[in-house]
Amino acid sequence: MGIRSRSASPVPGEELSRRALLRNAGLAAALVPMAGALAACGSGGGGGSAPASAGKAAAMPAYVPPNKPKPLYEGTAQGVMDVYESFPMDGPKTVTGPIGDGSDFNVMIMTYGQPSPPVNESVYWQLLNKELNLNVKPLQVPFADFQTKFPALVAGDDLPEFVSVPVSQNVARLPQLAEAQFTDLSEYLSGDAVKKYPNLAGIQEAGWLNGFLNGRLYGVPRSDPIFTTQIYTKTDVIEAAGANPRPANLQEFRDLAKAVTDPKAGVYAFGGNIAGFVQMMFGVPNKWTRNSDGSFVSAYEHAAFVPAVAELAALYKSGVFHPDTPALISNKVQRDALFRSGKVAMVHDGNRAFGIVADDNKLVFDIMMPFGKDGGDAVHWTGNGAYAITMIKKTSDKKRIDLFLKVLDYISAPFGSRESFAINYGVEGADYTIKDGVAVLTTRGQREQDLGLAYIAGGPQVLCNPQGAPGVDKLNYDWQQKVVSTLLPNPAEHLYSQTFNSKGAALQKQMDDAIVAVFLGREPASSLTAAVQKWKSGGGDQMAREYAQAH
C-alpha cells in the first residue's frame, strides 16, 4: 500500500496559524448544526452577528438574452423552458479571447455521481483544461455528504480557492461565512458590469437572487427550473381502467385513484408521498404568506393546511396507495420501477424526473394538469431558481477575480453553444459518438462527466430528451405553459433568518414527520394542530419575525 505525502495548502501562501485554526474551528462549530448534532448551539455563539437582511442592496446584474440557437419551442422570461429536439451540432461560439493563465483552478464541486476518472485517464478533463487554459483540480464532495465535509474544511481552513455551495442545503451561517471568507463580487457583476461576461448576463433574476448574501453579490448561480413537482400519470394503465386521466377537481381525482387501484392485480394509484400536490390543490401557500402589514404567516397556519393533509390521509386509508408506500417515500429508484411496470399509476416527482422522462422511449405517460379542489386553478409552488452558487475566496487580486468570472462565463454558455457542447459531450469518439445526427454519450463519456465542473454555474436549463418517449418535452412544455400563470413564490425565499439558518432543517423534519404520521394513519389529523404549535414555539414564530424584519 502506498502512502501519499501531505497535500499542499489549496490556497497558495495561506498556512494554518493557531489563531486562524481557532477562528475557523469556531465557525465550523457553528456550521456543524447542519448535520443536526449541535442544532441547539447554532443560534448561540460563534460566527459573528446575524445580518439584518440579505436583500438586494447591490443592484441585480443586467439581463442580456444569451446568444443561443433557435429552440424548437421558445421558453419565456417567466420560467418556461426552451425545448430542443436534440443538442444543436452547429451552435454559436459565445466566448472569445483567452480565459485562463495556465494556473491551478482548485474548486470544490458537488457531485451526484461516482468520482471522476483521474485527469491522465480522462480526455474530457484534459479537453476542459485545454479550453480553459487552466489546470482544473476539483475537490469532489458527494452531495449527500456535503453537510459533513463542509464544516471540516472550514475548520481546517481547507476550503479551496473556488467553492460551489448547493443552495438547497441551507448552509448554516452562510452570510457570515461569505463575509469572512469570500470575495464580494458586486462591483464586478451588479448592473451593467456583468455585460463584460455575456453568458453570465444571460442568467435570469431567479437564479441571481440566490447569489445575494448580506445584500451583496457573492455567488454566481447554477440556475434551476422554477417549477417544483408534478404528477406523472401512466396513461395506458388509466385507460385500461376506463378512468379519466385528467381530473378537474378533488372528486374526480378521488374517482381516478379508486378506478385504477386493483389490489388483486397489484396495481395501485400512488406509491409515495403526494402531500405537496394535495396541498397545492387545496391552495396552501408556498411556505409563507406576507400580509399587507408586513407580517409573515406560515403555510402551516393556513386554513387549508390541515384539511389538505386530512384528505391525503383519507386517500391513504381508502387503499389507493401501494402497500410499500412508507418505504417508497424515500426510494425513487423503486418508485420509478413500479411506475414503469404499471404497478403504480401515478407518481409525484420533480419537473425533470430522470427515471421517467429521460431514458425510456417506450414509456407512455402524461403529466397531470394541476387543479383546485373545487375546480379551477391550483397554485404551483415556485422553486428557488438555483441549484448552487459558486464563490471565490477573499482576494483583492482583480486579475484572479476576472479569471474566475471568465471561467464561469465559459461554463455558463447557453445550451447549444460550442462551449456548452464541449462541456456536455467532451471528445468525439471517446466521450460521444454521432448517431443519426445526434450526439450520444459513450459509457466512458458518462463516467468522465462525473467531473461535475459543468454544474457550478449556468443560465436557464432546457428541455431536451432525445432518448425519452416521443413528445415528452412538448408535453412538459405545454404543462409549464399552463402552470406558469399559477406560480406562487415563497415571499421568504431569499430573506435571511438566523433561526431558519440554524434550526430550519430540524424544524422542517419535525413537521415533515408529523405530516407523514397523519398521512400513514399513525396519528389523527387533529395532531397537526399541536405539531404546528410546537413548530411555532420551537422557532417558527421567531422566523416569522426575522423575515418581517428582513423584508
Place this chain on the structure above:
Amino acid sequence: MNSTRPVWLGRPRPVAVALKALALVLTCAVVIFPFLVVISTSLATKQQIDANGGYVIWPTRISFEAYKQIFNGTQVSRSIVISVGVTAVGTAFSLLCTVLAAYGLSRRQSLFHRGLLSFVLFTLLFAPGMIPVYLMVKQLGMLNTYWSLIIPTAVSAFNIVIVRGFIQAIPRELFDAARMDGAGEWRILRSVVLPNSKAVVAVVGLFIAVGYWNNYFGPLLYLNDTEMWPLQLVMRTFVLDNTVTSNAQAIPGYVAPPAQSVQMALVAIATLPILCVYPFLTKHMSKGMLTGAIKG
C-alpha cells in the same frame, strides 16, 4: 430408569425433529434471502427489475451488465485494491497496538498501571468530536494520506478491555513457569500469551477488519483526492443518493444504467471479501465469544 432420564437425553419425536428442522430452515431463509435478492437483482435485466417493481428473487435471464458498468472505467477496481490494502495494514497495526496495550494493562504491577487503565477507559466514555479529530489529523500532516484512515481509529479501548480480560484469565501458573524458565516479558507475550489468545485475537481481528473495510466516514473527511477513495466511499456515491447515479443524467443523449442492479452489484462486491474471510474465523469466533462471556 427412563422416567429419570433428563429430557435432552431422550430420543426426540419425529414431530419435534421436523419442527426443529423447519425452524432452522426458516432461520436460514431469513438470513440467506437478503443475499439472494441482492445477487439476483444485480444479475437481472432492467425489464425484469421494472416488471418486479424494483427487486428480483430469481433472475429469468442472467445479465452481467451491472458488473460491466461498475468495472468499466470506474474507480471501483482501484478502490477495491485500496480497501484491501488499508484493511490489511490497518488490521495488523491495530492488532499489534491492541495486544501490546492489553498485555501491558493486564500486568497489575506494571508502571502507572491504574492511571493508564483509567486513561484508556476514559476514552470509552468520552469520544472526541468530528472537528477536533479532523484538526488533529491535519496538524499531524495526515490529510490526504492513507495513514489518516488507520491512525485515528487504530486503537479501540473496547477491544483492549476484551483482550485484557482474556489475558488475565490465563492461569498465573503459566506465567510463573515461564519466568522460572528465564523468559522475559516479550518472550512470555510471544510464547505464552499469544498461543493462548488465538481465539480472542481472531475475534477482535475480525471486528477490526470489518471496521476498516466498512469505514467510509474517515475517507470522506480526510481524503480530498478521489483517486485514493476506498470501496465503501465509492459505493456510497452509487447507493446512497438513489435519485440519480450520474451527473451526466441531465445531458441529452445519456442512457441511464439500470440503477437498482448496479447498486445491488456493488453491495455484492463489497460484501464478498468479508463473507470469504468469515468461515475461516468461525471456530475462533464461537470460542472467543464464549470465553469473553464467561470470564471477567
